[in-house]
């Protein structure tokens with residue numbers, strides 16, 4: 001079991017030691033898997049997560065209903081879905 005990897009690394013996420021064959025491995029298998037899963041989910045929920053949604057989320061309170069509806073339509077969502085998504089993302 002202990003010979004699963006050549007290099008002894010410390011996971012940058014949970015700071016546990018783990019062994020890896022990859023010299024540049026940064027995360028233990030558990031964290032690596034979790035991170036990959038999270039990344040896949042982000043992809044699934046829409047590509048324009050980071051760049052496009054953040055500025056909009058910041059100004060959601062300042063937007064008029066009409067603007068929000070327009071934004072929602074641009075993303076192919078209903079008003080309710082859009083606001084839900086925004087409030088979900090805010091934190």
Ligand SMILES: [Zn+2]
Nearest residue numbers: 011014028031
């Ligand atoms: Zn880890």
